[in-house]
Amino acid sequence: MTKAVRYDEFGGIDVLRIDEVNRPVPEDRQVLVQVRAAGINPGEAAIRTGAMADIFPSTFPSGQGSDLAGVVVEIGAGADRFSVGDEMIGFSELRAAQAELVLVDVDNLTPKPKNVSWEVAGGLYVAGVTAWGAVHSVQLEKGESVVISGAAGGVGSLAVQLARRAGATVIGLASDSNHEWLQSHSVIPVAYGDGVTDRIKAAAPNGIHAFIDTYGGGYVELALALGVAIERIDTIADFAAAAKYGVKTEPGTKARPGAEVLAELAGLIADGHLEVPIANVYPLTQVRQAYTELERRHTHGKIVLRPDPTRTSPSDKPFLHGVPQAQEARQSRRSLSRRARPEQCRRDP
Numbered sequence: 001m002t003k004a005v006r007y008d009e010f011g012g013i014d015v016l017r018i019d020e021v022n023r024p025v026p027e028d029r030q031v032l033v034q035v036r037a038a039g040i041n042p043g044e045a046a047i048r049t050g051a052m053a054d055i056f057p058s059t060f061p062s063g064q065g066s067d068l069a070g071v072v073v074e075i076g077a078g079a080d081r082f083s084v085g086d087e088m089i090g091f092s093e094l095r096a097a098q099a100e101l102v103l104v105d106v107d108n109l110t111p112k113p114k115n116v117s118w119e120v121a122g123g124l125y126v127a128g129v130t131a132w133g134a135v136h137s138v139q140l141e142k143g144e145s146v147v148i149s150g151a152a153g154g155v156g157s158l159a160v161q162l163a164r165r166a167g168a169t170v171i172g173l174a175s176d177s178n179h180e181w182l183q184s185h186s187v188i189p190v191a192y193g194d195g196v197t198d199r200i201k202a203a204a205p206n207g208i209h210a211f212i213d214t215y216g217g218g219y220v221e222l223a224l225a226l227g228v229a230i231e232r233i234d235t236i237a238d239f240a241a242a243a244k245y246g247v248k249t250e251p252g253t254k255a256r257p258g259a260e261v262l263a264e265l266a267g268l269i270a271d272g273h274l275e276v277p278i279a280n281v282y283p284l285t286q287v288r289q290a291y292t293e294l295e296r297r298h299t300h301g302k303i304v305l306r307p308d309p310t311r312t313s314p315s316d317k318p319f320l321h322g323v324p325q326a327q328e329a330r331q332s333r334r335s336l337s338r339r340a341r342p343e344q345c346r347r348d349p
C-alpha cells in the first residue's frame with residue numbers, strides 16, 4: 001500500500017485526507033514515479049470546491065495535483081527510454097501527483113538536472129508552463145514595457161523573469177514585502193491598491209505595451225484603461241473579463257505547453273537564469289496546512305509537498321516541515337536568496 005491525497009466530495013480544505021491505496025502498476029507508455037516533491041496550485045483548490053466543475057468536472061474519490069518530480073521505480077511497456085533510478089520532472093494529467101507513487105505518461109516527463117533541487121523541480125510544471133505561455137502570448141519586443149499583476153506569486157514570479165529575458169521593462173504589482181525580491185530581479189515594483197494606475201504611469205512614462213494578469217479582480221479593465229491593445233493583454237485568472245473584452249487567456253485551459261517547455265525551464269534554472277522561490281515545504285501528510293497557506297493568496301513563489309522526508313539524493317535540500325517550522329523555512333529562504341541560487345502548469349490550472 002502507498003499514500004495518496006484523496007477527497008470524496010466538493011468542499012473546503014477539510015475534505016482532503018491521506019488514503020492508503022494500492023501500488024499503481026504502469027500500463028503502456030507509463031512509468032511509476034516515486035514522488036520526491038509535488039507543487040500545489042490555486043486551481044486545485046477551485047476544482048476541489050466545485051467552483052470550476054463546469055470546466056473541470058470531477059469524479060470521486062478524486063486525487064489531486066499535477067506538478068511532480070521524483071525517481072522512476074517501474075517501467076511499463078514502450079517506456080524503455082527510461083531506466084529505474086532516473087530523476088525526472090513531470091506532470092500528472094489524472095490529478096494524482098500528490099502521492100508517494102504516481103503513474104506518469106512517458107511524454108509528460110523530462111530529466112531533472114542534478115543541480116535543481118527536488119522542491120524547485122516538483123513545483124515547476126503548472127506555474128512554469130503557464131508563465132511561459134502567458135509571456136509568449138503578449139509577444140514582447142525588446143524595450144517594451146509590460147505590467148504583471150501577482151508579480152511575486154507562483155506564476156508571476158516566473159513570468160516577470162521570463163519577460164525580462166525577452167528584453168522588456170517589467171513593472172510588477174505586489175505588496176511591499178515582495179518589492180526587494182522584484183528589484184533584485186530587475187523588475188520595477190509597484191504596490192497594488194488605491195492609486196495603482198498613477199503609480200504605473202509614473203513607473204512607465206513612455207506607456208505600457210502589454211499586460212499579464214495573474215490575479216484577476218479588475219486588472220483586465222486596468223490594462224484597457226492604460227491603453228494596452230486587446231491582443232496584448234493576457235489573463236490567466238479572469239475568464240469573465242476575457243470573454244467580455246476579448247483579451248487572451250493563454251496558455252488557456254486546454255492546450256498547454258508540455259514537457260518540452262518544462263525541459264527549457266529546467267535548463268534555465270540549472271544554468272542560473274531562472275529562480276523559483278520556494279515559500280514553504282510541507283510533508284504530504286500536512287496537505288491541509290499547505291492549502292491553508294496557499295489559499296491566503298500571498299504566496300511568494302511555490303509551496304511544495306514532500307511525500308517522504310527521509311529519502312535524500314545529492315540534489316536534496318534539507319527537509320523543512322510546514323507550519324511548526326515556518327520560521328526555519330523563512331530563514332532558509334533568506335539564506336538561499338542571499339546565495340543567488342542557480343535553480344531556481346497539466347491540463348488543469
Ligand SMILES: NC(=O)c1ccc[n+]([C@@H]2O[C@H](COP(=O)([O-])OP(=O)(O)OC[C@H]3O[C@@H](n4cnc5c(N)ncnc54)[C@H](OP(=O)(O)O)[C@@H]3O)[C@@H](O)[C@H]2O)c1
Pocket residue numbers: 041042043126127130149150151152153154155156173174175176178192214215216236237250251252253294297298299300301345348349
Ligand atoms: N489559466 C491557467 O492556465 C492557470 C494556470 C495557473 C494558475 N492560474 C490561476 O492564476 C492565478 C495565480 O496563480 P498562482 O499560482 O500564481 O497564485 P499564487 O502563487 O497564490 O499567487 C498569489 C499572488 O497574488 C498576489 N495578490 C494578492 N492580492 C493581490 C491583489 N489585490 N492584486 C494583485 N496581486 C495580488 C500575491 O501578491 P502579494 O503577496 O504581493 O500580495 C501573491 O503573489 C490563480 O487564480 C490560479 O488559479 C491559471
